[in-house]
Amino acid sequence: MGFAEEKGSNVLFAKTSCFGEEHGSRQALLPKEGKEGSLENARKLELVDYDSLPKYLKHNEFILRYYRCEWPLKDAILSIFSIHNETVNVWTHLIGFFLFLSLTLYAAMMIPTVANSLYAQQPHSGVESPFSSLSNTSGFGSIFKEINTSSSQTSMPHPQFHDYFGKIFAARNGDESAAAPSGQAISRWPFFAFLCGAMFCLLTSSACHLLSCHSEHTSYVMLRLDYAGISALIVTSIFPQVYYTFACEPFYQTVYTAGITTLGVLTVLVSLIPFFETPEFRIVRSLVFVCMALSGWGPIVHKLMLFGNRPEALLTTLYEFLMNSCYGIGVVIYATRVPERWSPGKFDLIGHSHQLFHVLVIAGAYIQYLAMLVYLQWRDAEGC
Numbered sequence: 001m002g003f004a005e006e007k008g009s010n011v012l013f014a015k016t017s018c019f020g021e022e023h024g025s026r027q028a029l030l031p032k033e034g035k036e037g038s039l040e041n042a043r044k045l046e047l048v049d050y051d052s053l054p055k056y057l058k059h060n061e062f063i064l065r066y067y068r069c070e071w072p073l074k075d076a077i078l079s080i081f082s083i084h085n086e087t088v089n090v091w092t093h094l095i096g097f098f099l100f101l102s103l104t105l106y107a108a109m110m111i112p113t114v115a116n117s118l119y120a121q122q123p124h125s126g127v128e129s130p131f132s133s134l135s136n137t138s139g140f141g142s143i144f145k146e147i148n149t150s151s152s153q154t155s156m157p158h159p160q161f162h163d164y165f166g167k168i169f170a171a172r173n174g175d176e177s178a179a180a181p182s183g184q185a186i187s188r189w190p191f192f193a194f195l196c197g198a199m200f201c202l203l204t205s206s207a208c209h210l211l212s213c214h215s216e217h218t219s220y221v222m223l224r225l226d227y228a229g230i231s232a233l234i235v236t237s238i239f240p241q242v243y244y245t246f247a248c249e250p251f252y253q254t255v256y257t258a259g260i261t262t263l264g265v266l267t268v269l270v271s272l273i274p275f276f277e278t279p280e281f282r283i284v285r286s287l288v289f290v291c292m293a294l295s296g297w298g299p300i301v302h303k304l305m306l307f308g309n310r311p312e313a314l315l316t317t318l319y320e321f322l323m324n325s326c327y328g329i330g331v332v333i334y335a336t337r338v339p340e341r342w343s344p345g346k347f348d349l350i351g352h353s354h355q356l357f358h359v360l361v362i363a364g365a366y367i368q369y370l371a372m373l374v375y376l377q378w379r380d381a382e383g384c
């Protein structure tokens, strides 16, 4: 970006390093202080080079400048509004957090109750399906139409269809359980568990990038929270997939849910080992999370074996493939540190691998959210 070198900019070139050592190549993107008493404080808040960092803050030797180093906690928090090499990392996942918070609030109000979903399947009900806008904009419109048709066809001959409108009426008066074709309300907890997992991951990641510069202890705690957040996102992504796919198979539902939960807990425990965060273990760290995500393909293959002729199963699998592709590409970029390794220093502020990784995580989580809507529509239509 080069704005630190712009003529006339309010840039202070401090010479005191993170540890109070003399060093000649510091940049601080801070307002120049007019009073001498403020100069010392400004030096504490200087942005430093990679070489000046303590070992616990050295994660990427291809990002050369604009590091915050052992800033007071208050200043670290306020640095969310200033420019440094973590600004984009903080804001990408903070914006992602608010995106998923909005989706959660929207879902709480708009995701169809069982009664609404049944309305949506009636060919002449005159009630627009909440999924209709999705089907028009997602690029999978024809598949969604097929799903709507399929759902109607499969639910129409249900033995309890004769009581269909009675169930809707009952549901509109607050008895949602009466509206499911099976006589059972389809639980929403796995869907909202996923949304909470995504929000937890994005918020802890954002906080980690903002606050880790404060101290070694803070860095240790925040990194563990970050790893726990990634684990939570992966585990809660698989919960709804398993719960709704095997809604009629409690044994497999329990086995898969217990399996992925155990893997998630083990990953968090492994991440507590100090060397887990070291740069030398970047590849191993990536592989641990990749293996956990890949474990989700066991129930996906099982789903295709049981429901391979169902458009809902095919569409959710397509979404899951796209989601895993986003995460996979993100992990490769994260582990290889492309593009900054090709031109060290050029991507310090914007465009480096971790920022790209963050964007791909949000994209993957959003694609998984779309898959959840298909699962919900599927199970609302058929119950168990």
Ligand SMILES: [Zn+2]
Binding pocket: 089, 205, 209, 354, 358
């Ligand atoms: Zn991150």
